[in-house]
Amino acid sequence: MMGSMAQALLVKIGGSLREAGELLDELAGYPGPLILVHGGGPRIGDWLARMGFETRFHRGLRVTPPEQMELVEMVLTTLGKELAAGLSRRGRPAVALSGRDALMLQARVMDKALGRVGEVERVNVAPLQGVLQAGLTPLVAPIGLDEVGPLNINADTAAGAVAGALGLPAVFLTDVVGVLRDPKDPSSRFPVLSRGEAQALIDQGIIAGGMIPKVEAALNALAQGAPWAAVAQGGPGVLEGLLGGALGTRLVG
Ligand SMILES: Nc1ncnc2c1ncn2[C@@H]1O[C@H](COP(=O)(O)OP(=O)(O)O)[C@@H](O)[C@H]1O
Numbered sequence: 001m002m003g004s005m006a007q008a009l010l011v012k013i014g015g016s017l018r019e020a021g022e023l024l025d026e027l028a029g030y031p032g033p034l035i036l037v038h039g040g041g042p043r044i045g046d047w048l049a050r051m052g053f054e055t056r057f058h059r060g061l062r063v064t065p066p067e068q069m070e071l072v073e074m075v076l077t078t079l080g081k082e083l084a085a086g087l088s089r090r091g092r093p094a095v096a097l098s099g100r101d102a103l104m105l106q107a108r109v110m111d112k113a114l115g116r117v118g119e120v121e122r123v124n125v126a127p128l129q130g131v132l133q134a135g136l137t138p139l140v141a142p143i144g145l146d147e148v149g150p151l152n153i154n155a156d157t158a159a160g161a162v163a164g165a166l167g168l169p170a171v172f173l174t175d176v177v178g179v180l181r182d183p184k185d186p187s188s189r190f191p192v193l194s195r196g197e198a199q200a201l202i203d204q205g206i207i208a209g210g211m212i213p214k215v216e217a218a219l220n221a222l223a224q225g226a227p228w229a230a231v232a233q234g235g236p237g238v239l240e241g242l243l244g245g246a247l248g249t250r251l252v253g
């Protein structure tokens with residue numbers, strides 16, 4: 001599977017993957033082009049708490065009052081720089097961008113009740129292609145912008161939109177081995193889920209919390225032109241395992 005003609009992939013790095021070292025080894029060693037989108041949920045949560053802010057989630061999305069937006073952006077941006085340095089040190093030179101750079105993620109407020117939470121309106125892919133052509137791996141922090149300013153876009157939502165716009169497979173790496181029937185039992189993984197099955201699991205509350213935007217983003221990527229989309233646990237061997245169909249959960253149209 002993995003050879004000199006290795007498939008380009010859009011990989012979303014979950015913010016829940018706090019121990020990123022092994023995952024960075026895996027990504028650095030991938031033989032094909034990568035475009036990376038990263039989250040930062042737990043670290044954003046830590047910093048908001050430290051600054052005395054309350055955090056609320058709605059269907060897996062962090063409610064973002066305007067006064068929290070600057071801190072959210074600071075944390076995501078710093079995390080991107082750390083990941084870029086980690087990849088670069090491992091021999092894969094990477095640059096950390098955010099969706100505000102070159103107006104890459106043009107967005108709109110998703111729902112006024114959620115504050116500065118964005119949904120992607122348009123992806124400008126030219127800067128990503130330019131970075132790839134320069135021999136660099138782009139990392140994108142999921143910050144979008146509207147005419148008012150920055151918007152906090154769920155990293156899965158951003159990753160799905162970028163994968164769709166580039167027509168690349170969308171790989172969502174997280175802290176669980178895939179979509180599970182019982183979130184506490186890794187052996188209850190669904191190898192494949194159709195759109196209808198995924199929707200039913202959301203309605204039944206089996207797919208909950210942060211898995212909701214992930215599955216929705218995967219389905220969205222497929223609808224917009226991604227050839228395939230999957231959720232899997234970040235770690236050694238995950239990309240080869242996914243390409244061979246042995247690991248994770250594949251979402252199908
Ligand atoms: N059916 C499910 N299968 C697997 N994980 C689920 C499911 N329902 C909810 N989850 C939760 O979704 C989490 C992954 O989403 P999230 O915490 O947002 O991680 P990430 O940082 O990768 O986006 C899992 O750790 C798990 O707690």
Ligand SMILES: [Mg+2]
Pocket residue numbers: 015039041156210
């Ligand atoms: Mg998440």
